[in-house]
Amino acid sequence: MDKKRGAEIEVKNLTVGYSGKIVLENLNFQVATGEIFCILGGSGCGKSTLLKHIIGLYEPIAGDILIQGDSIVQADEQHRREIMRRFGVTYQGGALFSSMSVAENVALPLEEYTRLTPKEIAATVEEKLRLVDLAGFGDYMPAELSGGMAKRAGLARALALNPKLLFFDEPSAGLDPITSAELDRLLMRLRDRFGATIVVVTHELDSVFTIADRIIMLDKQTKSIVANGPPALLRDTSPNEKVRAFLTRDGLKAAGTGGRA
Amino acid sequence: MEQQLQAISRRFRPLLQDGTRPLEFIGRVAAELPALFRNGMRQRDLRYYLDLCGVQALPIVVLICLLMGMVMAVNGQIQFSKLGQEIFVADAVGLIVLKELGPLMVAMVMTGWAGSAFAAEVGTMKLDEQISALETMGIRPESFLVFPKLAAMLISMPILTIFGDAAGILGGMIIGVTSMKIPPVAYWTRTLEALDITTFVLGAAKSIPFALLITFAGCYCGFNAANNSQGVGRGATKAVVCSIFLIVVADVFITVLYSFIGY
Numbered sequence: 247m248d249k250k251r252g253a254e255i256e257v258k259n260l261t262v263g264y265s266g267k268i269v270l271e272n273l274n275f276q277v278a279t280g281e282i283f284c285i286l287g288g289s290g291c292g293k294s295t296l297l298k299h300i301i302g303l304y305e306p307i308a309g310d311i312l313i314q315g316d317s318i319v320q321a322d323e324q325h326r327r328e329i330m331r332r333f334g335v336t337y338q339g340g341a342l343f344s345s346m347s348v349a350e351n352v353a354l355p356l357e358e359y360t361r362l363t364p365k366e367i368a369a370t371v372e373e374k375l376r377l378v379d380l381a382g383f384g385d386y387m388p389a390e391l392s393g394g395m396a397k398r399a400g401l402a403r404a405l406a407l408n409p410k411l412l413f414f415d416e417p418s419a420g421l422d423p424i425t426s427a428e429l430d431r432l433l434m435r436l437r438d439r440f441g442a443t444i445v446v447v448t449h450e451l452d453s454v455f456t457i458a459d460r461i462i463m464l465d466k467q468t469k470s471i472v473a474n475g476p477p478a479l480l481r482d483t484s485p486n487e488k489v490r491a492f493l494t495r496d497g498l499k500a501a502g503t504g505g506r507a
Numbered sequence: 508m509e510q511q512l513q514a515i516s517r518r519f520r521p522l523l524q525d526g527t528r529p530l531e532f533i534g535r536v537a538a539e540l541p542a543l544f545r546n547g548m549r550q551r552d553l554r555y556y557l558d559l560c561g562v563q564a565l566p567i568v569v570l571i572c573l574l575m576g577m578v579m580a581v582n583g584q585i586q587f588s589k590l591g592q593e594i595f596v597a598d599a600v601g602l603i604v605l606k607e608l609g610p611l612m613v614a615m616v617m618t619g620w621a622g623s624a625f626a627a628e629v630g631t632m633k634l635d636e637q638i639s640a641l642e643t644m645g646i647r648p649e650s651f652l653v654f655p656k657l658a659a660m661l662i663s664m665p666i667l668t669i670f671g672d673a674a675g676i677l678g679g680m681i682i683g684v685t686s687m688k689i690p691p692v693a694y695w696t697r698t699l700e701a702l703d704i705t706t707f708v709l710g711a712a713k714s715i716p717f718a719l720l721i722t723f724a725g726c727y728c729g730f731n732a733a734n735n736s737q738g739v740g741r742g743a744t745k746a747v748v749c750s751i752f753l754i755v756v757a758d759v760f761i762t763v764l765y766s767f768i769g770y
Binding site: 327328331337343355400 | 552555631632635636637639640642643644645646647
């Protein structure tokens with residue numbers, strides 16, 4: 247039972263892809279307990295694909311993924327579902343069930359997996375909605391929410407079972423800078439208050455520098471991790487020019503000069 | 508030789524998978540049956556689908572069956588009038604509606620009404636990552652989404668078929684009374700003489716396999732729809748075409764089975 251302490255997620259020699267086509271090859275990294283970890287990279291480099299493998303939605307071509315010491319790759323279906331219940335996932339558009347109200351969405355995991363009474367469930371739902379600044383919106387239908395609110399409602403649902411591990415797929419995509427900054431503060435609050443480990447897939451640099459303790463950067467060409475470390479340190483000292491260019495938003499300029507030269 | 512075999516395997520494997528995947532899907536749903544009996548079903552979902560597949564579908568089912576009954580009676584009148592035996596239109600309409608047309612027309616209407624809706628709903632949920640969200644909550648999407656639909660269809664289809672049968676007979680009677688000038692009592696008595704309870708029950712029983720086929724085809728096509736809006740549209744179309752085909756094939760089998768016991 248003595249699980250490896252310190253590493254919430256361990257990715258070992260992971261190769262992922264679709265229908266025989268390799269997207270990322272031989273990845274190795276760890277996510278430590280209590281850190282905010284960002285997966286970074288340009289469009290189409292496989293960030294979301296990697297996330298979907300880590301959360302057990304897709305099967306990798308090779309390699310292993312350990313969540314709190316348990317392999318989500320090798321687990322049988324029953325065990326995999328048990329591992330999945332330990333973490334919460336917030337999807338790009340919120341992925342709220344459109345036929346249910348916001349409160350019913352948040353209540354679903356509680357109804358499925360706890361023996362709480364309807365009254366206790368309602369209280370928990372209200373608490374989670376307050377946590378994401380959506381108190382009073384329980385009766386709204388998902389279609390009536392703005393993009394930012396839908397994402398926060400999705401987060402409230404992901405938090406329902408009090409997971410210690412949270413995944414976010416592009417939390418800032420499609421949000422205005424102020425809403426996006428609010429969401430960043432919310433993530434940091436979750437980490438500080440509950441000691442949650444948070445994995446974020448993003449390409450929003452502002453957000454990365456505000457929240458991330460550590461990042462990995464993926465590269466489409468080499469199909470691998472080209473940088474691993476704290477974002478500010480990588481921006482200033484990474485030996486890889488591509489990484490520095492990406493983190494200083496210099497990518498376009500660099501490519502432009504390169505093209506003319 | 509090995510390469511040729513591999514090439515053949517590559518070509519035929521997708522075909523084989525087309526055949527095995529639906530079975531795998533049914534298996535995954537069936538594997539959750541014990542959990543369903545243990546934990547029950549979400550009542551709210553069941554009520555929603557009962558309303559969609561039962562209450563809301565009733566008017567169109569009754570209207571179509573009524574019109575089909577009238578069409579049959581008009582055609583029957585043309586044929587039987589040659590023999591001067593118009594009263595037998597009551598026999599013909601009653602038997603055809605109860606044995607074949609009632610269950611079949613209800614199934615066709617429900618394919619368009621519910622089967623396509625199931626496929627579009629599940630397909631959109633997949634596109635919107637709602638299916639992924641269910642999975643990462645540790646909930647099996649197949650059973651979570653299929654059982655309420657299946658239960659609603661299994662309950663509402665036999666009831667709709669009874670209403671459809673009644674509407675079909677009424678349609679025949681309207682033509683009998685207005686166009687053929689048969690007294691309503693005479694038409695009704697003739698209908699009752701021609702029909703028996705077994706014919707009615709065996710006809711209505713067909714709606715149970717039809718309900719299974721429509722629900723599974725709809726949900727399966729939704730789950731396997733491509734992840735874009737065109738994919739969802741194609742999934743809905745596929746669900747309708749597959750359902751109609753499967754219903755007709757099932758009807759052939761059931762009719763042959765019934766013929767063994769003399770019906």
